Amino acid sequence: MKIRKAILFATLSVSAACASFSACAEDLLDAVKARGTLMIGMEGTYPPFDYRDSQGILQGFDVDVARALAAKLGVKPDFYTGEWSGLIGGLQAGKFDVVVNQVTITQQRRQSLDFSPPYAYSAxxxxxxxxxxxxxxxxxxxxxxxxxxxxxxxxxxxxxxxxxxxxxxxxxxxxxxxxxxxxxxxxxxxxxxxxxxxxxxxxxxxxxxxxxxxxSDEIGIPFRKGNPKFSAAVNEALTSMRNDGTLAAISKKWFGVDVSHPVGN
Known part of the structure; x- marks a missing residue:
């Protein structure tokens, strides 16, 4: 009986801890894998980065980067479009997992969001x-x-x-x-x-x-804080895309040059 009470007490203690601390929350990577899709926020009206062609299909530099990222994560891309002014708020509210829309990495944004390594550089x-x-x-x-x-x-x-x-x-x-x-x-x-x-x-x-x-701007992919596994997976995916030439190929397709390196390099 005492053993059962001890187990019950331990279970209740862990449950209480999980209710109080985000450390026990499901990592975003687990949710993405279980869902089978990466929910991606972007404007959809910002060519040549993201826009709809004559058939209504999303095209653009950021669209190709997002599709390649989803493929590296082993899931399908699921796009959500809206005005820029609402994208970061939508991300923080959990309406999508990432925003891929020429988001500049800034110290102010880092206070509330985590970022991937830069995938493009601009000014x-x-x-x-x-x-x-x-x-x-x-x-x-x-x-x-x-x-x-x-x-x-x-x-x-x-x-x-x-x-x-x-x-x-x-x-x-x-x-x-x-x-x-x-x-x-x-x-x-x-x-x-x-x-x-x-x-x-x-x-x-x-x-x-x-x-x-x-x-000079570093362009990255923001996502909600508190998701270490998702952060590691995104970092690994973008590193692979840089090393295998995916980012360079997408850059040259849309701009004629490789923009995945700092301006001036």
Whole structure:
């Protein structure tokens, strides 16, 4: 009887501990494996990174990276799309497992999320109207200017860090671009990998401005904290994708160059 009571007490103690501490919670990797899918959040309206083709099928650099990651984990990709401003919140709420959408790794984001190693490197570039005689090369030159940025992006944080810049935030790219073209914004900050594609395909009167100094970005895949097995599996998968040439091949497919190495290397 005493042995049974001891076993019962131990079981109840462990259960209580698991209810109080996240250490006993199921690791995200276990949930992904059991489900057989990796739930991936992205905008779906951000070419050439993620967008829908004429048949409604998701295409793009980040889409290919996400599919390759899921394959390395031995599961199928399951995509969820929405505006950028809601992706990180959706991730934290458990609506999906990861976000693969050109998410810059920052110290602020690391406080609430874990990240994979970088799978791409970029920098911040200025977009301007074609008829703008200014040639913005630095943030100081944007003081007193209306600068369009996407809500919740690192571009928004960067613009807000310089006193004197009039920061205008938008839920997505199309709204920001519309105000730039319409003269309601003077400049638009975005990813240097995205700018050439936008200029080539948008058929709107815009041009690329300066590549801002000291704005090299590491692009990673965020997921919720407290999942050490999932973190190790994602790190191993991306390391394998780098070593076997998968990342380089995807990069060259979409950009003509390998963007999986730091800018300038």
């Amino acid at each position: 911040v570039q200025v977009l301007e109207r074609k008829d703008d005689k200014n040639e913005y090369q630095g943030l100081d030159e944007l003081k007193g200017k209306r600068v369009a940025v996407t809500l919740g992006s690192n571009f928004a944080d960067l613009a807000k860090s310089v006193p004197g810049i009039i920061v205008q935030t938008y839920p997505g790219m199309s709204e920001a671009l519309s105000d730039l073209v319409g003269g309601r914004a003077d400049a638009y900050l975005n990813d240097r990998l995205f700018v050439p594609y936008l200029i080539k395909t948008s058929n709107v009167p815009i041009r690329g401005g300066g590549l801002l100094k000291n704005t």
